[in-house]
Amino acid sequence: MRSMSLNHQVLSIRTRPHHVCRLNKALYGLKQAPRAWYQELKTYLLRMGFRNSLADTSVFAYLIGNDIVYTLVYVDDIIVTGSSQSLITGFIDALSTRFSLKAPTELRYFLGVEATRTPQGLHLMQKRYILDLLVKTNMYDSKPVSTPMSLKPKLSLSSGNLFDDPTKYRMVLGSLQYLSFTRPDIAYAVNKLSQFMHRPTDMHWQAAKRILRYLVGTLSHGIYLRPNAPLALHAYSDADWAGDTDDMVSTNAYLIYLGSAPVAWSSKKQKGVARSSISI
Known part of the structure; x- marks a missing residue:
């Protein structure tokens, strides 16, 4: 009976190709x-x-x-x-x-974010996600650095020679963008390097590897939510002055705290060329 029913269904598809x-x-x-x-x-x-x-x-x-x-x-x-x-x-x-x-x-792991409860509050981090990324990029045993990005040399579209594996560069930057959900400390560096995805060079790749080396030494960094923290809302904002040497567009950023915990942050280029150093 099963084969007969199946054959009948196949015959129906062949005789009525436009039916759904x-x-x-x-x-x-x-x-x-x-x-x-x-x-x-x-x-x-x-x-x-x-x-x-x-x-x-x-x-x-x-x-x-x-x-x-x-x-x-x-x-x-x-x-x-x-x-x-x-x-x-x-x-x-x-x-x-x-x-x-x-x-x-109890909440322990959700979409790559680990939640650890302590008597003082809730710690959100992506340690397991970082370890997987470091293993995938062969950076697990690399020497850690203290900052996610170096001030010099200043990166631009023409910095260095074309990178021979742009797909790998885009994969790493995409993973770092997701990681920045709990890591405001890498937001600027990730935003900067994301501007070169269409044409990454070897210098851009070295800068991406520096972020990975920074993560090696900061695996457990994240956001700590304290139940007894004051519900005071305060924010910090700043912008550079024509920081992009390619188009002279400024980059602005903000960081908003609720009590002692960051709840919103952003780092991105402005939409046009600014005539002053005031953030927009």
Whole structure:
């Protein structure tokens, strides 16, 4: 019976090449599956009273009185946190009645970010991610340096000779861009080297290797969140003056702290040539 059914399906495809199958349920592995799953989960969360963040569609928040529950969704990995343990437990129980869940555990590893709890707070780092990158680039046993980038020589599009493996350069810079999610200390260097992806040279590659050597000595660096830190918001911002020798465009950067922990940072070139040293 199985072979007959299969032959019938093959015959149908051959005789009706323009027909399509309409699925009543998304199949795991298809390109549409993650989107279908997200829409199903989103609809359920909104029905429960959650609000979808406008800044990040993977974040949902539920407010009731003075309590709040946050949930972060990445395909089938979900982080749940909030101000009330009973609300968190109730939400997980409600979610388990609608979807099949694995046993909830304490947050330890999520999308390459390690979360380590201590009596003083929560430490977020990407040590395992860095080690994998160092092994992949044969930089694990390299000598560490104290800074991610050297002041001299100043890099430009014409610095050095063309690098013989631009794909490798782009792979490393792409990995470093993801690493900068928890490492504001490499944000400027990564942004600078990312400007040469279309035409990397041997000097650009040496600068990229310097960042890797810096990471060798700072494997455990990251962000430390303290529960008793004051909720004071303060920021630092600066810009260089025509720092790019190729187009004379300035680079500006900012770093925002909530208490003692950095919560937002950026380093990027300005959109046009500035007429003063004031950051834009």
